[in-house]
Each structure stands twice: as structure tokens, then as C-alpha cells.
Amino acid sequence: MYWEAIADLLHHPRVVETRHHMHHSVPKHDHLLRSVHFSYYLAPFFGADQVTCARAALLHDLDSRYGTLTTHGAIAARIAAELGEPEAVSAAIISHMYPFGPRPTTREGWVLAVADKLASLADLGAFVGGLLSGRSLRVRRQLCQSDPFYAARYARRRHRRLISALWRRLGRSGLTRQRILSSETSQ
Numbered sequence: 001m002y003w004e005a006i007a008d009l010l011h012h013p014r015v016v017e018t019r020h021h022m023h024h025s026v027p028k029h030d031h032l033l034r035s036v037h038f039s040y041y042l043a044p045f046f047g048a049d050q051v052t053c054a055r056a057a058l059l060h061d062l063d064s065r066y067g068t069l070t071t072h073g074a075i076a077a078r079i080a081a082e083l084g085e086p087e088a089v090s091a092a093i094i095s096h097m098y099p100f101g102p103r104p105t106t107r108e109g110w111v112l113a114v115a116d117k118l119a120s121l122a123d124l125g126a127f128v129g130g131l132l133s134g135r136s137l138r139v140r141r142q143l144c145q146s147d148p149f150y151a152a153r154y155a156r157r158r159h160r161r162l163i164s165a166l167w168r169r170l171g172r173s174g175l176t177r178q179r180i181l182s183s184e185t186s187q
């Protein structure tokens with residue numbers, strides 16, 4: 001089993017915080033663990049090292065929101081190096097978005113590139129599976145608020161909706177009056 005291979009990383013704050021981050025509309029932590037699962041079991045078929053694959057999979061999307069489709073692998077690879085992971089782990093991470101990013105140069109890199117795609121499909125399956133019960137949308141709403149990256153966007157969108165609703169209801173003169181009233185009451 002792969003838990004031993006990643007036990008220390010599972011408690012690292014950079015990994016723990018992904019429980020509250022959104023990725024493919026599900027918790028990023030779920031995506032990372034699915035990637036670990038697929039990587040670990042695919043590794044023997046590629047002649048790759050299972051421990052390297054599992055550790056690379058757990059870290060492969062850290063801070064992915066700060067990069068693009070093609071560059072976020074390099075961001076996560078740098079974080080892995082900063083956490084003290086060996087070069088083989090970073091090398092696997094950097095190419096996990098292939099064919100949208102660089103081509104894998106190691107067996108572990110190929111494993112992760114395939115495992116990430118399978119994990120993404122599994123994420124989608126889990127999201128669609130939870131739509132009927134309402135769980136998926138409930139979790140998504142929670143993530144929108146708990147993920148600092150999306151929380152700011154969410155707040156801006158809510159503010160815009162509120163303004164346009166007021167605009168529709170009150171019109172320009174009413175909206176100005178409302179602003180004056182709310183600024184007076186806040187003083």
C-alpha cells in the first residue's frame with residue numbers, strides 16, 4: 001500500500017491545506033490522493049519506482065493556480081525541491097501535464113502524466129456522481145469560500161450581483177440614494 005510512502009508528507013501543512021482548495025470542482029486533496037493511487041499501481045507496469053511516483057503524485061499540483069496549464073508543473077516541482085524531495089520527484093512533477101507541458105524525461109514522469117489524467121477523470125466521475133444528491137454543489141460552494149484564491153473572486157461576483165439587483169430594482173437615482181443612506185448609517 002502507498003500510505004507508508006507518503007505518511008510524512010500527508011501531515012505537511014502544504015498538503016493539509018489542499019483539503020480546502022478547489023481543483024476540478026472537488027477538494028484538491030481528493031485529486032492528489034487519486035493521483036497517488038493510480039501512480040503507485042501503474043508504476044510497476046512502467047518499471048518505475050513506486051515511492052517516487054507516490055510522492056510526486058501527492059505534490060504535483062501544489063500552487064497550480066499560480067501557473068498556467070503548461071507552467072504549473074514547474075511551480076509544483078520547485079515546491080517539492082524546497083520541501084527536500086529528491087530530484088527524481090521534481091523531474092516527474094514538472095512534466096505531469098504532458099502533452100500540454102514538457103515531455104516526461106523519466107519513467108516516473110510518464111507514470112504521473114498518465115495517472116494525473118486518470119485521476120482527473122475520476123474527479124469528474126465523483127463530481128457528476130454527487131450531483132443528484134446535491135453533495136457536489138454543496139462541497140463546491142464550501143470550497144469557493146474556503147479557498148483563498150476563489151474566495152476573493154466569489155466575493156467580487158456576489159458584490160456585482162447585489163449591485164445589479166439593486167440597479168434593476170431602484171434604478172440609477174435610487175441606487176445613489178441607497179448609497180447615501182448606507183454611508184450615513186455607517187457613520
Ligand SMILES: [Fe+2]
Pocket residue numbers: 060061064072073096097
Ligand atoms: Fe496539474
Ligand SMILES: [Fe+2]
Pocket residue numbers: 031035060061116
Ligand atoms: Fe493533477
